[in-house]
Amino acid sequence: MSERADFARYVTAYLGLHLPGQRNLSTNTIASYRDAFRLLISYLGERGKRPERLSMDDLGRDTVEGFMAWLTARGCSDSTANQRLCAIKAFVNYVKAEDPARLLQHQQVLAIRQRKKAPAPMVLPxxxxxxxxxxxxxxxxxxxxxxxxxxxxxxxxxxxxxxxxxxxxxxxxxxxxxxxxxxxxxxxxxxxxxxxxxxxxxxxxxxxxxxxxxxxxxxxxxxxxxxxxxxxxxxxxxxxxxxxxxxxxxxxxxxxxxxxxxxxxxxxxxxxxxxxxxxxxxxxxxxxxxxxxxxxxxxxxxxxxxxxxxxATAPKTRDYPDWSEDRDLMSWLKSLC
Structure with missing residues (x-):
């Protein structure tokens, strides 16, 4: 593998060593991160990029934003797309320390904002x-x-x-x-x-x-x-x-x-x-x-x-006096105009 095709090397170290060893994340969390990369590789594959030839140069802001749009077109909710974005940004933050030469590119990816979504209603029995x-x-x-x-x-x-x-x-x-x-x-x-x-x-x-x-x-x-x-x-x-x-x-x-x-x-x-x-x-x-x-x-x-x-028992209209029946009051109100 050439030095340029370094994406696979970083992903392998990140998922296999960093997350379970240094971050001590659970198996379920690591599986969620893994799924995000599987989808990302599928997205890049549809654009003619073979997995073994991927470089960190391919993981720029435009690529990540295009990946987010691709997820939406596949029917993913904003919440799911945000989870995938979090996984990619966490990975880029890890690579940033290992690869300072691409610092500007990494900062541009980390600056991508999550999609705003309305909070799901809390269903209580x-x-x-x-x-x-x-x-x-x-x-x-x-x-x-x-x-x-x-x-x-x-x-x-x-x-x-x-x-x-x-x-x-x-x-x-x-x-x-x-x-x-x-x-x-x-x-x-x-x-x-x-x-x-x-x-x-x-x-x-x-x-x-x-x-x-x-x-x-x-x-x-x-x-x-x-x-x-x-x-x-x-x-x-x-x-x-x-x-x-x-x-x-x-x-x-x-x-x-x-x-x-x-x-x-x-x-x-x-x-x-x-x-x-x-x-x-x-x-x-x-x-x-x-x-x-x-x-x-x-x-x-x-x-x-x-x-x-x-x-509470809401008062009904008939519980209140009908002021229209008070002729003196009505006469006074009419005299004001």
Whole structure:
């Protein structure tokens, strides 16, 4: 490979050494970065550039902006396109230290702004909706009991779906106080307390599925699929959507669009409305900054306003006196003109 065709060398070092070794990023994050480069190489390939001959000279501002437009033409949302842009900019920032000769080109790429997008509405099932969803699994079947414990854990821990999928038996502590250890974004570990009712469900579930675990079992998934492997994010989303749909069809007030993240959002709002400090909620959810958590304060205020408006009885027109029937007042008003 010539020195000019240096793109592959930088990408290999970035994905294979820098991200897992120096940044200590999770497998899912590295896979997301990898997908961004696969798409970028496909885009450049359609323009006659062979992967093995790509140079960092090919990764200028015009190329990246053209790649963003190509993603949009393929039907990617602004959010997805921004994720791809973040991956490329992080890579360019890494190369910048290794390749100062192209510093101006790299700065031009880093100056590309993300696309503005309207924030997605936060879909909340409400406390009644959560109760209806948790009541849907059939506790008479092994699959139903798994779903019941999974949904309860998802709400009680406020876990992201990827964090829930990664829970092993080793991560669960059932002795008082009961806790679960979650591996969050950037491999940040946090310990989340569990309610006693959730701990009781977990204890019975583990006794049923793995009554005498050996050392190897402790590293197995807490919620396996039918093949004994970890549930995927899509699998958990299907479980949540299925039981939310069942609750809605049974007459419960459960909105459309309920996802695993909806239960995480609802947990945060419920804690806030119960008077829990935002700093504690930040730690529970694994946010780096309380600024991220403050969005739930806005949601909670809007939710309280809606509930008050629904509970208040608006006065009807006939409750007010009809001033048009007061002839003296009407005469006085007419005299003003």
């Amino acid at each position: 409400g406390r009644g909706g959560v109760a209806a969803i948790l009541a849907r699994p059939d506790a008479s079947t092994a699959r139903g009991r798994r779903d019941m414990v999974l949904l309860t854990m998802l709400y009680d821990s406020g876990a992201r779906v990827s964090e829930l999928c990664g829970i092993t038996l080793r991560d669960v502590r059932l002795d008082d106080p009961a806790t679960v250890t979650l591996m969050g974004k950037g491999r940040r570990v946090r310990v989340v307390p569990l309610m006693s009712a959730t701990a009781g469900l977990l204890r019975r579930y583990i006794d049923e599925t793995c009554s005498r675990p050996d050392a190897s079992d402790l590293d197995g998934p807490l919620f396996p699929n039918s093949r004994g492997d970890r549930l995927t994010r899509a699998g958990v989303a299907d479980i949540v959507a299925r039981h939310a749909r069942g609750a809605r069809e049974s007459g419960a007030s459960v909105p459309d669009g309920i996802s695993p993240h909806s239960l995480r959002h609802q947990r945060a709002v419920d804690l806030l409305e119960s008077g829990v400090n935002l700093v504690y909620i930040r730690d529970l959810l694994g946010h780096r900054s309380v600024i991220t958590t403050e969005i739930y304060a806005t949601v909670s205020v809007a939710r309280r306003r809606k509930l008050l408006e629904e509970a």
